[in-house]
Amino acid sequence: DIQMTQSPSSLSAYVGDRVTITCRATESIGSHLSWYQQKAGKAPKLLIYAASSLQSGVPSRFSGSGSGTDFTLTISSLQPEDSTTYYCQQSFSMPLTFGAGTKVEIK
Amino acid sequence: EVKLLESGGGLVQPGGSLRLSCETSGFTFSSYAMTWVRQAPGKGLEWVAVISGSGGSRYHAASLRRRFTISRDKSKNTVSLQMNGLRAEDTAVYYCARSRGSEHEALDSWGQGTLVTVSS
Numbered sequence: 545d546i547q548m549t550q551s552p553s554s555l556s557a558y559v560g561d562r563v564t565i566t567c568r569a570t571e572s573i574g575s576h577l578s579w580y581q582q583k584a585g586k587a588p589k590l591l592i593y594a595a596s597s598l599q600s601g602v603p604s605r606f607s608g609s610g611s612g613t614d615f616t617l618t619i620s621s622l623q624p625e626d627s628t629t630y631y632c633q634q635s636f637s638m639p640l641t642f643g644a645g646t647k648v649e650i651k
Numbered sequence: 652e653v654k655l656l657e658s659g660g661g662l663v664q665p666g667g668s669l670r671l672s673c674e675t676s677g678f679t680f681s682s683y684a685m686t687w688v689r690q691a692p693g694k695g696l697e698w699v700a701v702i703s704g705s706g707g708s709r710y711h712a713a714s715l716r717r718r719f720t721i722s723r724d725k726s727k728n729t730v731s732l733q734m735n736g737l738r739a740e741d742t743a744v745y746y747c748a749r750s751r752g753s754e755h756e757a758l759d760s761w762g763q764g765t766l767v768t769v770s771s
Contacts, residue, residue, distance in 0.1 A: 545713075578757035580696075587746055587764055588688075588696065593757035631696055635755045638710040640686075642696040 546570050546634050550643035558651045563619040565646045567632035572612045576636035579608055579617045582645075583628045591630075592617060624650055653677040653760040657747050660765030663737055667769070671732040673747030673762055680723075681705065684750040685730040686758055687721060689743040689767075699745070701754045702730065708754065737769045 547570040557563050567577065575595040580588040590599045592608035595615055605620045619626055627650045632643040659671040673685070687699040700721035702709040709721050720733045730747060744766050748758035 576755060580758075582696075587761035588748075588758075589761070590757055590759045593751060593759070599757075599759065633696075633698075633757070635750075635757060638701075638754075639712050640698045640701065642688075642698060645695045 545639055546573060546637060546641055548632055548634055548641050548643040550630075550632055550646050552646060553644065554647040554649065556649045556651050557622050559622055559624060561622045563622050563626075563648060565617045565630055565632075565648075567610075567615045567617070567643050569613045569615075569634055569636075573634045573636035575611050576634055577608070577610065577615045578633045578635065579606075580631045580633065581626075581628055582631065588631065619648075622648070622650070653749065655747050655749065655760055655762035657745065657762040657765040660745065660767045662768045662770065664771050665738060665769055667737050668733070668735045669737065669767060671734065671745055671747075671765060671767070673730045673732075675728045675730070675747075675749070678749070680728040681725055683752065684754040684756070685721075685723060686748045686750060686754075687730075687732045688746045688748055688758070689741075690746070690764075691740070691743040694743075697743070700732065701750070703754055704752075710754065734767070737767075739769050741767060742769050743767060 579592040582588040686701040700711040744764040747762040749760040750756040
């Protein structure tokens with residue numbers, strides 16, 4: 545199985561800061577990488593698919609990059625409503641696997 | 652508008668069975684793979700199973716394969732998850748999600764989830 549390692553597990557930043565979350569796969573997954581945002585008590589929401597494509601309706605401050613084994617999710621200017629948990633997921637091979645999540649907090 | 656509505660969750664004793672259903676609307680059901688994802692209390696997301704748009708291909712998490720079965724009914728635009736031999740560690744919110752296309756695509760629409768509690 546492909547394991548997805550997210551880092552950091554949590555971070556704290558100021559409103560307006562640039563925030564980067566990384567996700568590393570144990571083998572190459574091409575661009576089959578997605579990022580999700582999950583707020584407490586809610587279903588996850590797709591932010592980025594195919595490593596770098598912005599899902600419709602998602603603010604442009606979110607971006608994704610990477611291919612192969614190393615990927616990043618960047619929030620260019622952190623907003624208060626971005627304070628929540630983020631997950632990556634590979635869809636290259638079964639079983640599809642999620643990272644453990646990154647909790648983003650506002651200082 | 653794409654809508655996914657899960658049902659069938661509840662309290663069940665260890666060793667029992669439940670069948671979760673996800674009623675869909677707002678899209679051409681047979682064109683999309685459908686996935687179940689679960690989340691234990693306070694934990695991260697765990698992929699459970701996926702079924703292709705045609706229903707001809709299905710995959711389950713290895714640890715669940717002998718107990719859980721995903722299926723779909725094109726006449727009712729519904730995807731189901733049959734869960735047998737339930738254990739305390741199966742306690743979780745179960746989400747139904749639509750893939751952007753094939754089984755190897757991102758999950759672009761999610762239901763609100765249904766809670767399964769396994770306890771005596």
